[in-house]
Amino acid sequence: MTTEVKDTALEREELISGAEAIAIACALADVDVITAYPIRPYDTVMQFVSKLIADGELKCEYIVAESEHSQFEIVKHASAVGARVFSGSSGVGWFYAFEALAVTCGLRLPVVAMVGNRALDDPGAFGCEHNDALAVRDLGWMLRWVDTAQEAMDAAFMAWRVAEDKRVFLPCAISTDGAFLTHSQQIVMIPDKRLVDEFLPPYDRGEFVLHPDNPITIAPQVNEDWLMEIRRQTDAAMRRARDVITEAHNDLKRIFNRGGDDPFIEEYMTDDADVVLVGMGTLALPLKVTVRRLREQGRKVGFVRIKWFRPFPQPELRAVLSRFKAVGIIDRDYSLGSPDNGGVLYNEVRSALYDGDKRVPIVGYIAGLGGREVTVPMTTEMFDYTQKVADTGIIEEPLRWIGVRD
Amino acid sequence: MAVTAVEVVYRGIFQKSLSRNICRTIVLAARKEGKIGTAFGRYGDSPERNGIPAKYFAIVADDPTELEETLAAYEPKEVAVTIVVDDTLCKGVESWAWYGLQPINELTVEGGTVLVTSIQPEEDLVKDMHVKDVPYNLSIIKGAKSFSGLWVYKDDHTDVRILGALAKVCPNLVGLEAYVDTIAEQSDDELKAHSARRAYDRVSVSPVEPGQGNPEEPFSFDKPGWTKMGEAIVIPGIEVGGGFRGGEGGYQPVRNDVFKKFSTRTMRPVINFETCTKCTLCWLQCPDSCFDVTPEGLYDSDMESCCGCGVCEDVCPVPDCVTMVNEEVFDDNSSQHDHWKRDRDGYMKWLDEMIVVAKSEKEVGAGRSHGFREWGEYQKQIEMTGVAGDD
Numbered sequence: 001m002t003t004e005v006k007d008t009a010l011e012r013e014e015l016i017s018g019a020e021a022i023a024i025a026c027a028l029a030d031v032d033v034i035t036a037y038p039i040r041p042y043d044t045v046m047q048f049v050s051k052l053i054a055d056g057e058l059k060c061e062y063i064v065a066e067s068e069h070s071q072f073e074i075v076k077h078a079s080a081v082g083a084r085v086f087s088g089s090s091g092v093g094w095f096y097a098f099e100a101l102a103v104t105c106g107l108r109l110p111v112v113a114m115v116g117n118r119a120l121d122d123p124g125a126f127g128c129e130h131n132d133a134l135a136v137r138d139l140g141w142m143l144r145w146v147d148t149a150q151e152a153m154d155a156a157f158m159a160w161r162v163a164e165d166k167r168v169f170l171p172c173a174i175s176t177d178g179a180f181l182t183h184s185q186q187i188v189m190i191p192d193k194r195l196v197d198e199f200l201p202p203y204d205r206g207e208f209v210l211h212p213d214n215p216i217t218i219a220p221q222v223n224e225d226w227l228m229e230i231r232r233q234t235d236a237a238m239r240r241a242r243d244v245i246t247e248a249h250n251d252l253k254r255i256f257n258r259g260g261d262d263p264f265i266e267e268y269m270t271d272d273a274d275v276v277l278v279g280m281g282t283l284a285l286p287l288k289v290t291v292r293r294l295r296e297q298g299r300k301v302g303f304v305r306i307k308w309f310r311p312f313p314q315p316e317l318r319a320v321l322s323r324f325k326a327v328g329i330i331d332r333d334y335s336l337g338s339p340d341n342g343g344v345l346y347n348e349v350r351s352a353l354y355d356g357d358k359r360v361p362i363v364g365y366i367a368g369l370g371g372r373e374v375t376v377p378m379t380t381e382m383f384d385y386t387q388k389v390a391d392t393g394i395i396e397e398p399l400r401w402i403g404v405r406d
Numbered sequence: 407m408a409v410t411a412v413e414v415v416y417r418g419i420f421q422k423s424l425s426r427n428i429c430r431t432i433v434l435a436a437r438k439e440g441k442i443g444t445a446f447g448r449y450g451d452s453p454e455r456n457g458i459p460a461k462y463f464a465i466v467a468d469d470p471t472e473l474e475e476t477l478a479a480y481e482p483k484e485v486a487v488t489i490v491v492d493d494t495l496c497k498g499v500e501s502w503a504w505y506g507l508q509p510i511n512e513l514t515v516e517g518g519t520v521l522v523t524s525i526q527p528e529e530d531l532v533k534d535m536h537v538k539d540v541p542y543n544l545s546i547i548k549g550a551k552s553f554s555g556l557w558v559y560k561d562d563h564t565d566v567r568i569l570g571a572l573a574k575v576c577p578n579l580v581g582l583e584a585y586v587d588t589i590a591e592q593s594d595d596e597l598k599a600h601s602a603r604r605a606y607d608r609v610s611v612s613p614v615e616p617g618q619g620n621p622e623e624p625f626s627f628d629k630p631g632w633t634k635m636g637e638a639i640v641i642p643g644i645e646v647g648g649g650f651r652g653g654e655g656g657y658q659p660v661r662n663d664v665f666k667k668f669s670t671r672t673m674r675p676v677i678n679f680e681t682c683t684k685c686t687l688c689w690l691q692c693p694d695s696c697f698d699v700t701p702e703g704l705y706d707s708d709m710e711s712c713c714g715c716g717v718c719e720d721v722c723p724v725p726d727c728v729t730m731v732n733e734e735v736f737d738d739n740s741s742q743h744d745h746w747k748r749d750r751d752g753y754m755k756w757l758d759e760m761i762v763v764a765k766s767e768k769e770v771g772a773g774r775s776h777g778f779r780e781w782g783e784y785q786k787q788i789e790m791t792g793v794a795g796d797d
Contacts, residue, residue, distance in 0.1 A: 015433055015445065040453070123639050126449070179449035180478040185430065186444050187437070282478040289475050371449070373479050405631035 023048035105140025110163035127371015273302035423555030450503030509536035570602030655701030671714030
């Protein structure tokens with residue numbers, strides 16, 4: 001079997017990293033303001049943005065701020081005056097911007113960011129962990145995880161489209177696993193600008209635009225008399241995002257012919273599966289390999305990849321996961337002291353399934369922290385234990401660390 | 407099922423663009439044959455430092471499903487070809503990315519090839535490479551240690567010569583014509599395709615049998631588990647050293663025995679113990695505390711700690727007392743002071759030879775230099791080695 005080389009007028013093929021894919025998406029989406037502050041592995045996107053600007057392929061205000069906090073404050077304000085914006089960070093850099101990240105949601109500003117997922121220092125570590133992006137999960141940020149450079153590019157178009165929709169007006173972060181996505185070059189199909197323009201309308205802030213011709217005040221001080229209603233509005237926007245994501249997904253499929261069956265999750269060989277694992281990001285790649293190998297041995301196993309973490313795909317997971325005899329959740333993160341000392345995803349999925357019609361046994365696995373590779377033997381170990389739970393109905397260890405030296 | 411991986415082992419920063427160009431061209435050429443691939447640097451090598459051993463990879467598969475087996479990983483488990491763009495790396499590599507000394511041929515598969523750019527004879531390179539228990543091949547592309555691709559250096563065709571040779575030693579990865587087509591797309595210089603074809607015709611291939619090579623056991627380190635490690639990310643300080651190699655008098659600092667750094671070295675200092683005035687400058691200025699103080703107050707550079715920066719040569723006030731010499735002429739890390747004590751006349755004769763080597767290389771501008779090279783060095787080196795220009 002060979003892989004056809006595609007190169008037509010409406011798309012071209014390039015060998016690029018996930019970071020480069022997102023930088024090119026910025027150019028194709030006509031982003032107006034980009035802010036940056038270096039931290040690995042996010043900072044590779046800075047190199048490519050700079051190069052695109054130098055080559056005349058991207059025209060925007062490009063501001064290298066003095067810190068991540070200013071970086072996100074600048075795009076927040078730019079977004080308020082109607083500019084399409086892009087920014088990003090990694091690990092503790094993202095945390096340094098935390099005040100700006102938090103206020104962006106309440107102001108309903110559609111900032112789009114790339115998080116190059118990185119472990120939180122200390123100890124200083126460049127490898128991938130999901131705790132950085134997950135830290136904003138309660139605030140009103142939409143969170144998307146991708147597993148290839150191609151998906152990183154497509155998710156960026158989706159992010160602007162959904163975030164800038166009047167029904168939503170919420171920020172969106174695209175999580176790209178450090179190293180495996182940010183630094184690895186893969187074959188990516190880059191759509192022609194005409195296709196991107198068809199998919200992505202210009203950002204129209206409408207009556208909320210901060211402009212001398214439209215005198216408004218934003219971000220006033222309020223007390224207990226107003227805040228709860230404001231939070232409830234933000235909550236309603238996040239709830240509405242689901243339908244907007246579905247619409248955008250359908251258009252993405254129609255225009256780019258990509259994106260898979262479901263906007264929120266990807267099912268892999270789950271049709272007749274007894275046991276499935278659930279995870280996010282690039283660990284999908286070794287997992288699919290493991291599923292194929294175990295299938296060759298006659299084992300009924302499958303994998304479910306979560307693409308959108310916020311809004312959380314509760315209806316999808318409830319419908320899908322209840323079909324199986326046991327489910328294992330893989331966290332490339334930790335939530336120390338949480339129920340079962342499990343990861344964030346583990347507890348979210350368990351919570352989502354609590355009052356479903358059928359409560360499937362769930363076990364959790366913490367793996368791949370600090371960028372440690374999630375390997376086929378590790379995922380096989382996860383399948384073996386989840387299978388044991390399916391066979392016996394007994395969960396001796398609800399949470400296991402996989403691939404840690406004892 | 408066909409997944410083929412190759413690695414390029416290179417000197418950090420100086421040769422990164424060269425290695426990246428090689429790996430990207432492999433994948434782009436593979437596309438012309440209907441295959442798919444990925445190219446990436448060893449993430450843990452980064453941020454790179456000048457001269458540290460580092461790796462870049464290209465992996466090619468028949469279809470995306472096969473390629474998936476190799477993604478979301480830092481490096482392939484094995485490679486069909488190990489490309490070495492600086493022959494001193496044949497002695498083994500220690501990088502930021504792993505612990506211990508990794509033999510240059512560690513990932514090379516049985517029957518695979520170590521492809522080296524070098525002007526050394528084959529037997530000298532075999533002597534540097536650690537013994538492997540399976541047979542493999544050694545191929546040499548006659549040529550210098552290239553910085554080609556680095557912005558200030560001339561394009562010396564090293565990348566395309568390697569690709570041409572690669573088509574010969576690993577035809578199932580990508581064939582010569584696909585490389586030539588890809589090279590033509592990337593550059594208007596028709597000579598580049600010519601260089602690739604010529605390397606294809608001329609590359610030498612010789613078998614290396616199990617047992618041939620450096621028999622030393624490379625140093626390694628077992629990482630402890632979480633129940634055995636000290637807590638709170640606390641690392642004890644290095645203790646104060648003691649007498650010279652445990653004996654009376656002198657001083658030897660305690661050194662890091664899990665990160666030694668010597669594979670970063672491309673030149674090493676040789677010491678004239680008879681003209682040394684014991685001024686202490688080399689000892690004081692060495693950034694890595696390489697110098698042991700001998701009982702008689704001389705300074706012996708520890709070759710497991712020296713990364714070859716050349717500061718000692720620069721600060722030494724005595725002519726030819728510390729001389730930086732091309733690393734490729736050495737076979738081990740043994741003590742020069744021991745050699746001198748054992749056989750003074752023999753040592754002094756050897757030292758004179760080393761100084762002559764260093765000076766003659768400097769004169770033609772073709773030898774190693776620590777740090778950056780000068781403009782024009784490559785042209786001189788190419789003329790000297792007769793690598794190009796003979797047809």
